[in-house]
Amino acid sequence: MLTALSIRDVVLIEALDLDFAAGLGVLTGETGAGKSILLDALGLALGARGDTALVRHGAKQAAVTAIFAAPVPDGPVARLFDDNGLDLEPGEPLIIRRIVKADGGSRGFVNDQPASAGLLRDLAPHLVEIHGQHDDRGLLNPRGHRALLDGFGRIDTATLTRAYRDWRDAEAALGAALAEIEVAQRDREWLEHAVAELTALRPEPGEEETLAERRRSMQRAEKVAGDLTQVEERLDGPNGALSALRQAARALERIAEAHPALTESLAAVDRALVEAEAAEVALREASDALAFDAGALEDDESRLFALRAMARKHRVQPDDLATLAEELVGRLALLESGEAGLGKLEAAVTKARAAYQKEADRIHAARLDAAARLDAAVAGELAPLKLDAARFRTVVAELDDGQWSSSGRDRVEFEISTNPGAPFAPLAKIASGGELSRFILALKVALAEEGGAATMIFDEIDRGVGGAVASAIGDRLHRLSRATQLLVVTHSPQVAARGDRHLLIAKRHDGIVTRTGVRPLSSDERREEIARMLSGAEITDEARAQARRLIEPA
Incomplete structure (x- = not known):
């Protein structure tokens, strides 16, 4: 979970220190206030390209520090540390720091240890999911769909993994015997x-x-x-x-x-x-x-x-x-006696392969059942999100035997059709903008706590919708935030009203320099900001009353 973000000299941000907590956090502000700068800064810490354009005019360098709660021992983050020869003390928070110089070049650090941008990118999927119209990771990446389906269906693949290993070990033993006999034949x-x-x-x-x-x-x-x-x-x-x-x-x-x-x-x-x-x-x-x-x-x-x-x-x-x-x-x-020995080894391979196939068949059937249940769960979320014309399906296709693995012989991919009669296609190739984010939200709600990072960010998930749809989005975000930390950049008062914390992003100009700032809002300030989102530049009493009604059920 993201606990703090410190930004220095990034575009219009001179100095900014933010603390975060569990639950649903909303970020609002007028168009052009600089909400995207916050996401760019966080992306920089997570290994995005170190563009010198991010350095504030007149500064020598830009720096971003992101602090996350202590990683789970023996989890994926801990394994990445081990694989890269980095030290990770149990119970210590994860501190990622990235510096970009105005004259080019960048440096990264993880818990004060030098780290490449590549390592930061490897860490990112385990820390933060950023969902928006340009997202190409998380739920949009088919490589993770099989694991998500297994998690949803509570499908245990441990026996399958052992069967696959036994099969490959038997094949390796046969291969070694064949190679040894081949050498022996040449030297007979x-x-x-x-x-x-x-x-x-x-x-x-x-x-x-x-x-x-x-x-x-x-x-x-x-x-x-x-x-x-x-x-x-x-x-x-x-x-x-x-x-x-x-x-x-x-x-x-x-x-x-x-x-x-x-x-x-x-x-x-x-x-x-x-x-x-x-x-x-x-x-x-x-x-x-x-x-x-x-x-x-x-x-x-x-x-x-x-x-x-x-x-x-x-x-x-x-x-x-x-x-x-x-x-x-x-x-x-x-x-x-090679032929007799090879016969035994070949029989062992055949037996191990059959055991793997039997278990893979069981897992395949379980995945088909889980896919049907997931499709139904997602379908139930689409209509309230104004995606009632869309259809969602989970494709569970059998792979060629050369592609079988310890995870089975299935390829799993999420596909959608946005209009009646339109063919199904991968999620990322059809949906766009706010529609894409709403599809992801529907999937996330259906999947509940299965897979994904401890922190999720939705960038303008409510784009192009309002009223009941915006309320439905807010309700689902609030529900999803009970299981994971959510940060939402929004223009919708219905979504903002569902937040546990509210951050306001605003520009200020002193006549010479324009700066972007972010500050947490008190209860009264939050109500006033939601009233502004409802009424525009002139905040009316009616807007304030409506803001109060939106906040109360939250």
Whole structure:
């Protein structure tokens, strides 16, 4: 809801600050007073073209600030903020500011954050609907008619949306499988050869490191094998150290009693013999540990080189060959059993499409029923608005299957025929001026609270009518304002009398400069303004009495 509007240096407005509230607000004034300037200023804040002609003569720039009530969390305004990387604090009002420089160029801000004119235009439909003879949005835009009809008929499309998503997901799965099989078919010969090679090789995770370590051990053993043989011969050979020590021990045993020194010598030889025998045992253990089979070394090297060559061929690490083998076997299996798999996926698509069509049929029937009820509701509003010769209909047409969406397979558009026998056509192409606004009012009343922005502005909806028709317009505007904020620019006293607040737009001239001003009217001033609207330049007592009678039932 629009809560305030601040205008600086826009055309004839030097400085103007207005506050707004819920309900029906009316703006009146003599012809040429500048009512359109107010709408132009608001349009500027909502992303309209930043024309330098809007800048008041002599000013450097024009500025408009529009303040709206805090947006609904997770609503369309909040989503636009998120999509554009802007911050929106919960509960804070929405402040839009637009500046146009006299020498060209404009800047926009949303809650003090820079915003493009495009973003302001995206925000506008969620904030304000402006209905008049040049309106091309709101109810005149067929793109929003389906959602309006669904709202009117209380049609819940959540199940339809899920069915559409399931159908598209099934189609995506089928498409991915077809693409994968197509790629696999192109590579079938290579794939079969690669699987055969890997299957024959049977690589295992960690196998390369095991083979490499075993190869290193056998290579070390091969290198020291000759040295071990020499050591064994020198230690335990026929002329080795152990043999010499044993012979010396036997000789000393025979003569050890001859002298104590010989006894000590025998003990030393015995100790040396013990150490030499220990060395012999350790040497044999080392020899056994380092023993290798030359054939095994050759086999391990061949296996290791084969693994590494295969890994280079497929540009993977040797430890990843086993995983690659499983992947290629799976691809080949998919290729070989592709038709059966595709059959299941195709069946899933058919089932999901049928579920979507069934739900779309239900929604279609509900829309036809809602359209009939909406047509009747609008028809009931046309005669009081002096549109009794017109006919209104809601077209619910089926789209080609290529145009089906999560919202269904229906195109919905509001059409009218303004004269008996005239063909139906889109609302915007037939109606014009006040007639267009009255059609929109009839639709809005019929739709009640469904769709639309929180603030609606009707620009001279009463153009070309008066009397009972103007009263009917006023009554319907008053009724509609119970659900949404309405601002109405009017020349009709019957419409003005139904307002909850009354703003007077007037020009004043100080002999040099002409300025436009707007001010709220008190009860007495409001009655006087409505009397002026009834009688013209000279306000009569009869006009004042009539104004009082118009206001009283309001």
